[in-house]
Amino acid sequence: MDHVSVRMTVNGVLVERQVPARTSLADFVRDELGLTGTHLGCEHGVCGACAVLVDGSSVRSCLMLAAQASGAEVTTVEGLPHSGRTARLRDAMSRHHGLQCGFCTSGFLITATELLTDADAVEAPDEGTVREVLSGNVCRCTGYQGIVRAVLEVAGGGATAPSGGEPAARGGGPGAAATAGQQR
């Protein structure tokens, strides 16, 4: 009764397991699937080390049950593509000293990937937006400057968008960036 059967696609591979209902998605990918790139820091949603993509959106895998992700498509840091923006992001992270011990890095890569591959973004995210989005991830080593620089480099922006711009819309369909500050 306390076991559930879960079935999901992880990094493109269909997996099916019987696990205790209380298994978090984090423990599932780490312990059941051996994908230890997803790290656990606080286990209550604060540090972002455990970020994974579920159906393309970033989530805290410590605050999601494996059972809740059943039926979904999950991408962990191991499944991020080795070409395009994510490859450039990895490269920029090392050049800008965006990591030291690396404990937080997988979480930052997932969070930044969601931002950088936002299909609905109208313009490149500016520094304010990048900082706001990354604010959900804690790094104890780098002081963040290098991480922000790396993400900005790959975003190709930095000076283009107006300051104070809101995070670009995702999943809202075309024209999602319309109306803050206006009446209907």
Added chain:
Amino acid sequence: MKPAPFAYVRADTAADAIALIDEDPDAKFLAGGQSLLTLMNLRLARPARVVDIGGLGELNRVFDDADSVLVGATVRHRAFETDPLLRRLVPLAADAARHIGHVAIRNQGTLGGTLAHADPAAELPLVMVTLGATMYAESRRRGRRAIPAQDFFVSHYTSELEPDELLTWVRIPTLLPREGWGFVEYARRHGDFAIAGAAAVVGLRPDGTVERVRAGLLNVGDRPLLVSGGASMSGCRPDDELWRDLAGEWVRQANPPENADYVRDVARAALTRALRAAYDRAVSAGGE
């Protein structure tokens, strides 16, 4: 593995969820899990069974209903920021939702979850109280009932909902033509719960003078606080000083449990700015 053992069942429909919770008094709804799973990880909550409603598509919908918008309980916080219809119809909620935790939290957390959780520091409960929304709840025993937002929040982490009641829909009145909104909060770091915050709606007459003002405060007591009374702005074209005075009067209605003077000062600054933003938006929306 952090939580105590429990049984998991996924509801396929809202009716299914209501039936499942009715069978088992020790069960709890699990929506986005962004509050409940933290409590379970800390073993502050130990439900024997969770009924997963997070995937209920029938409640993950939004309807434009002339002068109000009907938002389902499983609509994610993030949708208030990104869904074009929601942004257009409830811009106050779009502004407020940006302050909830971080993107990953907002991708998962649901409207029904934050309202049922009833944290006095939460943003969307304040928005609902300020806009005068109505919550709809359903259970086997009580059937359907409508609860005005102002009566919905009872105390810290306590809402009007009975344990077997599913919050299904929320009806949020949309702004009138000459109304503007403002939302301001102060937190130590972006994404933290706020020290204090304020939401405001200002409506103008056709001649551009103020017709009505509605405002509320978050994290100044055990629930979102609607403030009222005080000097009437009706018929005025208030300048910044008048708004600050009104905010100063209104925050006296708040009784923060700790650091009362400091929290009231922060609330006053937030409320002043929220009122001014609301007024400015109303003016540029065609009050004059």
